[in-house]
Amino acid sequence: MDIFVQIVLTVITASTPLLFAASGELITEKSGVLNLGVEGMMLIGAITGFAVAISTGSATLAIFAAAIAGAAAAFIFGFLTLSLLANQVATGLALTIFGVGISALVGAAFVGVALEPLPKLAIPGISTLPVIGPIVFGQDIMVYGSFVLIAAIYWFLKHSHWGLVVRAVGESHDSAHALGYPVIAIRYMATIFGGAMCGLGGAYLSLAYTPMWAENMTAGRGWIALALVVFATWRPGRLLLGAYMFGGITILQLHAQGAGINVPSQFMSMLPYLATILVLVLISRDKVRIRLNAPNCIGQAFRPAH
């Protein structure tokens, strides 16, 4: 039983950063903006969170700072693509390259510094219950936060007025504009929200998953998060499923070695990337499904005619 609990716990920690980043990108894409800078924003969030946690000792401040840093990075992207109508693909790549660089620069002072991981919930008598205790009542605040987030996004997109507006802007910016909705402002907000969530995803890596800083510590998770959004066909419920599936694949490596499976570690490490390709292929081969679910205006610049 212990090993089962152990596996579930590591799956949760491996999945949480993906869930944050992919949820944020989901909202961004729903508004018709394709921000490929997820990896860069996660790295910026990771180093900001870590640096603030080390220098202030406050995990709360660290989490907030990471979200703000991710949002700020997304704002740069928004300014270039929404106000200056720059190509979204190229700008997203630039954001990732920039994020890798600036996080490495700031992080140079923090390499090798150790941090206490985020505290876990501990309710006397309940968090120590067998199995359910540590899994349900023994997580850190960000894990609970990620579930609240995905539920909120589900409700927002499906049942709220402004969720509908975001979707309208993503489906047909011209119609939304004609109806009097501020397309650019809404896209700015969706982009900035996405950046903040990517910042949180990155912060989870450096505050809880492996409480330390290492250059490029996201190791492609930002790109996997992007693929998850496609895999989820832009639906929050499936996004949750996908994030946990990928979290599971990521930690397979740790437990396979523990179980004495003798495959070189590099091949085990390839699994999440290969799995990403596989699910992309499985989902994308159904062109109709992608076309029906993808926001119609994704990646297109909008400049109001008048």
Added chain:
Amino acid sequence: MIRLEPRKQHSEAMIYLTPVLALVLTMITGMIIFAFLGKDPLVALYTYFVLPLSTTYGLTELVVKATPLVMIGIGLAMGFRANVWNIGAEGQFTMGALAGGGLALAFHDSENALLLPTMIVFGALGGMAWAAIPAWLKTRFNANEILTSLMLTYVALLFLSYLVHGPWRDPAGYNFPESRIFPDAGTMPTLVEGSRMHFGAILALLAVVGGWLILAKALIGFQLRVVGVAPVAARYVGFKEKRLIWFVLLLGGGLAGVAGVSEVSGPIGQLIPTISPGYGFTAIIVAFLGRLHPVGVLFAGLVMALTYLGGETAQIEIGLPAAVAGIFQGIILFFLLACDVLNLYRIRIGWRVRHGGAA
């Protein structure tokens, strides 16, 4: 109030001016960053961008770093023109290095003069094979090439790591994760005595010429340009989109593969866990900064090579962190994309004036 007013015709002059403007803005931003890092901005700027070019050795090193950037950049530029976003050049570079380098290791006591040319061919094939995967997944299954090519980069880097830690490790290498040193017959000849500038630079120049010929003279080059500018028109006149996707991905992969084998058989001389400081990613910037044109890519490759070289010099001379190079590269692309708005729009400051007014 700032607003954008579309130009009736996009500005020829701006196409060439914006990269220069972007570079100037990057330098200014760079000085601010230097000041934040507690360095004298002018000294730092001089150390970063001028000092490396003040010696012959520095100039040859610039070429060493520009060689892979230009080679990869040419291939990527072709793809970007046709809206095929191969961002996995780093992986194709690695697989090229492995294919060519593997050959050198298999014939590690060879003195055959054909070894190096064969390695280059293997490098091209290795890169092409790796790029063929996203091409196939894109054309057959509609899978996004941005994500697949990037995921394959991680796979390729892990594969390299496996090989140098395992089967390809030098048996006499005290367990270091390094392969044998390549034989002389499998090493790029240097072009300048006492430098690391190697034959790969010639290959890069050939790639520039070849790329220019394809774009300017070949039918497929014409199709690439049309698909990029007017995809609907291209479909209407019956251009085979899938064939174009295959073409640009194989071309990009092949060039990245040659760049990879040139690097390991040139300045490195063996296989080691890290064979590239991110050339495959930086080449994306090279392609854009070079305006997706082969000749532009040549100049842009030299500029971006300077960000690497300057980064190294500034690290040694004034203790700037090596990561500054990455920031510069990101910022250059940001500014370039921001300045590009000037090609298509005029910036008007002030309130809108009605047509027919004094606009």
